[in-house]
Amino acid sequence: MKKQLIIPDRSVYDNLKICVKEYGSLCALDYFGREISYRELIREINRCACALVACGINRGDVVSVCLPNIPQAVYLLYAINKLGAVSDIIDPYIGENDIIARVEQSGSRYIFALDTIYEKIETLNSKLNVSLLVTASVSDEMPIIMKTGHILKNFGIKKRRSLFMDWNSFISKASPSDRYISAHSTGNTIWAFISEGSDTVQYCKVSNKKFNDFAVYCLDMCGNIEKADRVLAVIPISQAFGICTCIHSVFSVGGTAVILPNFNNNDIDKAILRYLPNVIAGDSGMYRALCERKGFDGEDLSFINTAIMTGQFDDDLKKHVREHLSSNGSICEICELKSLTEFVKAE
Numbered sequence: 527m528k529k530q531l532i533i534p535d536r537s538v539y540d541n542l543k544i545c546v547k548e549y550g551s552l553c554a555l556d557y558f559g560r561e562i563s564y565r566e567l568i569r570e571i572n573r574c575a576c577a578l579v580a581c582g583i584n585r586g587d588v589v590s591v592c593l594p595n596i597p598q599a600v601y602l603l604y605a606i607n608k609l610g611a612v613s614d615i616i617d618p619y620i621g622e623n624d625i626i627a628r629v630e631q632s633g634s635r636y637i638f639a640l641d642t643i644y645e646k647i648e649t650l651n652s653k654l655n656v657s658l659l660v661t662a663s664v665s666d667e668m669p670i671i672m673k674t675g676h677i678l679k680n681f682g683i684k685k686r687r688s689l690f691m692d693w694n695s696f697i698s699k700a701s702p703s704d705r706y707i708s709a710h711s712t713g714n715t716i717w718a719f720i721s722e723g724s725d726t727v728q729y730c731k732v733s734n735k736k737f738n739d740f741a742v743y744c745l746d747m748c749g750n751i752e753k754a755d756r757v758l759a760v761i762p763i764s765q766a767f768g769i770c771t772c773i774h775s776v777f778s779v780g781g782t783a784v785i786l787p788n789f790n791n792n793d794i795d796k797a798i799l800r801y802l803p804n805v806i807a808g809d810s811g812m813y814r815a816l817c818e819r820k821g822f823d824g825e826d827l828s829f830i831n832t833a834i835m836t837g838q839f840d841d842d843l844k845k846h847v848r849e850h851l852s853s854n855g856s857i858c859e860i861c862e863l864k865s866l867t868e869f870v871k872a873e
Contacts, residue, residue: 537734539608541741542777543568549780552754556784556801557597560669564780570597574605576700581636581658585610588634592616592625592643594787595763597667598693602638603769612731617764622646626653638662647690662693664787732766732870740869741775748832748861751805753780755831758803760789760812766866767836772807781805795821798830807834810843817843817850828855835862 536544546564555562562570583589589606591613593599606613614632616625618640625646629637635654639647641661651659665673732740745751759772773783784801791812798806799821808816813835830851835844844860851858 535735536738537607538737538774539571539604541738542571542604542774545777545780549753552780553782554777555597555600556756556782558668558672558786560667560672561782562597562667564777567600570601571604571608573697573700574598574601575608577697578605578609578611580699580701581696583609583611583636583658586612587636588612588614588632589636590614590616590629590632590634590638592618592637592639592647593662593763594618594640594664595759595768595785595789596662596664596787597785598638598662599763600773600783600785603763607734615764615766615769617762618643622649626650629654640664641692651690659690660693660696661690666693732866736870737770737774737866740770740866741778743869744771744775744834744863745779747863748805748834748859750831750859751776751779751781755779755781755804756802757781757783757805758797758801758807759783759785760794760797761807761809761836767807767863770866771834771836771863791815792819795819798822798827799825802829804829805832805834806830807836809837810835810839813839813843813847817846822850822854826855827851828857830856830858833858833860835860836865 546568550565551563553561554564554567578589583606587609589602589611591599591602591606593602603613603615612632614628614634616628618625622645626649629650635657637647637650637656637659639650639659639661641663644661647659647661650656665677751757755776757772757776759768759776761768761772763769763773773785776783784797784803786797789797791808792815794808794812794816798816806816813833833847833851835847839862848860
């Protein structure tokens with residue numbers, strides 16, 4: 527083993543709470559340059575948990591989180607776990623029928639969805655017995671200057687008046703053992719939605735212990751992720767690997783998860799040069815794009831210490847990635863990790 531990290535048998539939320547005591551002033555999330563400390567993160571999670579209770583959500587209830595990598599999604603996932611409820615994590619960009627099918631499958635009556643998929647959730651609301659539907663925007667938690675720019679950019683675009691509660695209205699309501707994080711999976715890889723509508727997609731539950739154990743496994747295999755390291759967390763949180771490897775395991779050592787919604791593999795060079803991550807993680811598509819980008823020419827990438835690979839990688843691609851990074855000054859360790867599903871099955 528490259529590194530020994532032991533997480534006691536406690537809930538996912540309780541694990542984060544312990545981390546906050548140790549890393550309180552450090553940056554937990556970086557969202558378009560807005561740095562959210564561990565103390566601020568736990569405060570927002572607790573506030574979110576209070577709002578969930580105010581909306582009638584109790585232990586054992588299923589809550590669908592149909593959001594990209596934005597701070598509200600992180601707040602929700604830990605707040606839901608704190609209450610002993612179940613997080614049903616859904617990719618907001620899959621088809622309307624697939625979203626409806628997955629909500630039906632989980633039995634959820636509480637939905638948090640991205641505001642830009644309004645038509646999908648309007649249909650969902652009309653077809654299912656939904657008790658609560660809240661919309662969130664990618665701009666809600668942006669730095670004030672960027673948020674203003676986002677508003678100005680969309681000024682004049684006529685929007686239909688929303689029938690649903692928005693995030694600010696929801697959060698204003700705010701006054702360990704068998705809790706769960708749930709994810710959809712093909713059972714073979716982490717890419718839960720690679721085959722949209724496929725009959726092979728399963729609905730699986732992962733206990734707190736297994737989720738925490740997987741975070742330990744990720745850190746153990748990578749070996750050199752340290753306190754205050756910056757991790758480019760662009761794998762969607764709707765995929766188990768995205769929330770556990772790129773966020774939960776990072777929090778366990780006091781690192782910073784740099785989260786971005788709507789990430790495009792072709793922007794990997796821009797994201798790396800803007801946010802200067804010590805750790806990058808992705809699938810073969812992202813790494814192929816990385817090797818093809820010309821934006822790294824003449825740039826110093828020595829700040830990259832670790833490249834995490836998940837999914838199917840052939841030896842040629844791994845060699846190409848290693849050579850491409852080293853030619854730009856990064857002598858990093860390349861780590862291949864199992865998916866959460868594979869990890870659980872192997873135990």
